[in-house]
Amino acid sequence: MYKSYTLAIFYFTLFSFLLLGSGAYLFFLKIGLDIESIHSYYLGNEAAFSLPKSNYGLLEVALPHYGAMGLIIMVTAHFFLFGNRQRKKHFAHIAIALFFAAFFDITSGFMIIKGFSFFVYIKLISFFLLELLGFYLAFMLLRLSYKGL
């Protein structure tokens, strides 16, 4: 039974890597990885004939992401419950940082369209942080599943 759980967790980490990778590629394709592209994506661009994003449009994307990101971070991080105090503290900090990064990544869009251009930088930083910490957590879970929980 124990080995079956480890096997399921191993595949879960593979899916996690693919999910993070596809998310990053989608971000690159749809929005872009520079300040100017993010600005144009949310506020529109006359030269490129793109319209600014509406609250409703952002909400359609934000709603599933709020639910999904919260769930995935909790599920991935909860596997580290079985460990010593220092290790648990370390992964607690990673999980908290991930929750914050996810929150700002999703919510920045709303602030950008309201006129707070500073959130373009917050969006980019929180996205990179989310990807980096997400990959780190998935990699550590992969190592854990390989060594055995």
Next chain:
Amino acid sequence: MKFTLVKDVTKDTLLRPLLSGLLLFILLFLTANIFLKAQQIGLTQETISHTLFGDEENFIAPITNTFLLELIHNDLFFMMMTLLTLSAVYSRLCNKVKVRFVAINLVMISALFSLLFLILAFYFSANFILPYIVAFFLWHTMAYFMALASLLHLYTPKLSH
């Protein structure tokens, strides 16, 4: 995952209905997914080909790569959460080690390959459409098997461990 700690899940007054409900919803999800995919991209070689490459005669434009990526991104999330939960429940309830290993490996690998074949079909060759259909139905069949087997073990105390 408290059910990993409860001794006899089949006799627990809370966990038994909870797991039953979860398994029934997983069965509903699998069924709905088949119907949704049939509508979204098709489940036959002809319909998938029209979706991926377009159909001039019927004025159907091919899908864009962002559409495909969003579809895969969405599928990855639901696959990962459903299959992890299902595998955990199945592992807890079913006592045949070899069958468990084969089932979990088969469902996960076929799910991953279904996505891979869809990407390969879109970017490289229509020859990957049939493997996609096979992998798609294989992971659904295995998931149905695991969910139904888990339900059987949940209501047949002698079979579970």
